[in-house]
Amino acid sequence: MEEPSRCWVCHRSEAEISAFADVETPQEREIQQQMSQVTRFRAGFIESADVWRKGVPKELKEFDFKFVTSNADEFKSIRIANGLLGEIAAPNKLLGEIGDAKKLTVDRLESVALILRKGDGEVPGFGALSRFEKADRDLLRRMVDQFETKWRRRIGSDGSKGVDSNGYKSGFEGLKLLDGLEFMIAAGTLYYDVQAQLLDMARRKENSSKAKRGVSVLLVSGYPPVPLCSVCVDVMKELSSHMVQAAAPPIVASSAR
Numbered sequence: 001m002e003e004p005s006r007c008w009v010c011h012r013s014e015a016e017i018s019a020f021a022d023v024e025t026p027q028e029r030e031i032q033q034q035m036s037q038v039t040r041f042r043a044g045f046i047e048s049a050d051v052w053r054k055g056v057p058k059e060l061k062e063f064d065f066k067f068v069t070s071n072a073d074e075f076k077s078i079r080i081a082n083g084l085l086g087e088i089a090a091p092n093k094l095l096g097e098i099g100d101a102k103k104l105t106v107d108r109l110e111s112v113a114l115i116l117r118k119g120d121g122e123v124p125g126f127g128a129l130s131r132f133e134k135a136d137r138d139l140l141r142r143m144v145d146q147f148e149t150k151w152r153r154r155i156g157s158d159g160s161k162g163v164d165s166n167g168y169k170s171g172f173e174g175l176k177l178l179d180g181l182e183f184m185i186a187a188g189t190l191y192y193d194v195q196a197q198l199l200d201m202a203r204r205k206e207n208s209s210k211a212k213r214g215v216s217v218l219l220v221s222g223y224p225p226v227p228l229c230s231v232c233v234d235v236m237k238e239l240s241s242h243m244v245q246a247a248a249p250p251i252v253a254s255s256a257r
């Protein structure tokens, strides 16, 4: 067995390349961007939540949360008189905003709550949960469980009324405007926390499956097979439109032709 060769282009050895600083892959960069986005969206959501709490028309507090937020347009014509001076407030804008925010957070969480609880199935944007470690899937399940235990409610609604065998209600069932709003804010925040956790899992997965950095014998079009380091291969791939193409097949495959 020959000693591992040095890279044909930069003459660095396997050890030198392995010691080379870990370089972020495009996938890792993408995940990183998504993570900062989720952090920003979560902060924006919490900020809006304060505005909703203050601005939600108390005159409608006896109304059903889901009914009011999903029919915000219907409330356009209902103008509510506040106080003696008869100041008029049109609640539809705020209610519509709450309804829209719910669609983007709670409704999405509802659609995957069962999958997260089972630790099995496809989560849009992240693929099959089974590709992640059991400890990670357990953590997601606990996030959902703890939330539902605290609220004595299932996140997802199966349309049933009353309580299930565990004494849990389902979704927004029976919640009036103000309590529904609190449930919606809590579930929406959980949605972002679940997103952040899934992204962290995807980032660790990407990092661990990253190609090992080193020197291997590769086929470059127009040349006999040569030892190349992964750093030079990356550069050659980037420049491939210009002159070189680093083909991936190892020497065994290319000599068999």
Ligand SMILES: [Zn+2]
Pocket: 007, 008, 009, 010, 011, 012, 228, 229, 230, 231, 232, 233
């Ligand atoms: Zn090299």
